[in-house]
Amino acid sequence: MPNQTFSLYLDVVRFLAAVLVLLYHSNWRELITDQVPLGGYGHSAVIIFFVLSGFVIAYVSDVKEADAKSYAVNRLSRIYSVAIPVLLMTPLLDVWGESISPVFYEDKTTHDLWYVRIFSSLLFLNEVWFVSIMSFSNVPYWSLCYEVWYYVIYAAYIFMRGWKRWVAIVSIALLLGPKILLLFPLWLVGVAIYKWQITYNLSVFKACVLWLMSFFAFYGFHEYGVQYALADLLKAWGGDYLYEQLTFSKYFLSDYLLVPIIAINFIAFRRLSGLCPNMPQAVSRCIRYVSGFTFILYLSHQPLLQFYGAVINGNPDSSRFYLTVIGLVIITVFALGFLTERRKRTWKRFFDLLLSWKGRTRSLNT
Template identity: 35%
Template sequence: MTIPEPGRPRPISGSESLYLDLVRSLAAIVVVLDHVQDLFRMPLLPRLGHEAVVVFFVLSGYVICNTADSRETTLASFMTARLARLWSVLVPALALTVLCDAIGRHFGTNPAVYARINADYPFLRIGAALTFLSETWVSIQPLSNGVIWSLCAEFWYYVLFAAFTFLPRGTARFLALAATALLAGFKALLLLPIWATGVLLQRWQGLRRIGRVAGTLLALGGLAVVVAITTLDIYGLAWAAARHSTSPWLFTQLAQAKTFWLDWIFGLAVAAHFAGMRRIGASLPLEQLAGPIRWAANLSFAAYLFHPPLLYLCASFLSPAQGWLALLITFPLIALLGRPAEGSKGWWRRRLEHLLPVVSRGIGLPWPRGATGSKAH
């Protein structure tokens, strides 16, 4: 068993990890159920996809910071692991998007579902997504896979975090942060505080010393705010206010950051809930469901990136009333295709461990020997 260094935050415990996996799985399902309503008539389902993405951002900031504190403790190992994780699912997702869109457009009985999906400059669209530049300053949607916007923002959060964490203070760090902020674009920067709440959840030592009563209050209070915002349709009111208070051009350009201030509040409530559950969550009887929870969580990333092209493909062959059939087709395909994609992280990491030093030295940046290895504390 490893013992954390004095003053260093402890790694996420097994019971907490299981709870976070449960939340991650449910959030992925919520996103799928939200997007199926863009293509099919399913009036009884809630529309909470945007809120689920905010949950993903908080989770990501927390888990990634925890990983940097416990395993990937060098810049090289951290970025190698992050790129391997992203590309292991992003590359298959883009390939699936190209394939599904081609089949749906040319052979589907209802190709009109793609009418709102821009298909011009396909190489530019795919290339921008692969290099995480789809949302830098203008939105470049990679065909039918619109959810990739959040992945592009998240990548630049990783780079900002890595530059701030691993680079020494001075000109190099300042230039790296400035260049990354420029590449991230204003929409990602407006949503950055959400991701940062996850980092705060990991790094704020006072939150780890709260008692059981305070933990219960944080868990229930955070959950109450989340429920209030979602059930009272506060997001709907915020979107309407944003539309009336900004110009049509700015409203369009803000894209998913239209209600960034409400996202900050929602993300803070989610982080407060997680902080409380970290203290009291061990009492939940989740161990009995550990197998299914872990299985679903391991597919959550694939579910998030694979479902848009699969749902569009279904919509090109099915009627708008057959949404449940589309889900019955989509979820098994995600499980079938997602397992090998999720399992390819090791292959990507080995390739990157050989490739990144070559690329780095080729552009004149130093890359220390053995830098990609992870170091546990």
């Protein structure tokens, strides 16, 4: 079980990863002429999310959610409390913003077959097989269409038994196709970190060295362009068609090199956190509060960036324009957080009643 310090560390990493994704998507010339510092770390930040997600799901299913119903209620309320409001908000912002300043939406959104986009997004089917359905301007939504199915596969594994378990897992795999499954082992690394208790036996010195080295390795990974070099290699080997069909999984070669760096960072800090297992209450409360807006920041920032960019339509040579847009995005994210993530209990009660009603209906019919 992670101690408080390690748990807070993961919250900090999770929030900073969302900030990196925000910087990545804000790094376009309509908003700012210069390159944004740390603006090239977006995809790597998503891989951090995958590893974190695997760790957290392994923990909660082991300690807090011992049955399938509680697992389902918590996952559904967590996801839909944010996904549904953002999904409904995005096309409205897109249409409004595009009518004000179309340049901010060129090749960055689409409105055709809107009902298909909403339906597939609600069921997280946007990236199955070689389909790639854009959720309007909300590009980051793709990762949710991977992660949700990792929850489902893991639930089938831990809550089902015998031949039914494997029939369910194979059926889900056949529904999803290779793109989503290609990154599933990265998510499972998070599960392995939680399960692999032997890492607590690291010496403090080794843990400190490994933790510091992981930051240098993470920096070097991006400084030397490993992600794009291996993507180009994949394109040369497999051809343009395969490269394009893989869409967000086309960086899988470098992702498999990046994940050990992330894993080492988490493993090493888990050992170091044992030196100070508890943090001051004020620090803990502050970190928990801010990190509570991570999901809404991640899932809403892209349409908000484009909308505020279009509304203000300032000079990209001026940092004032860029900082104003970023400031408005952050303010809006925090406001949305109180209407979404901070209302998880309401969604939780809804899904609890829904699944309880389904369970009673099933028992009456048998």
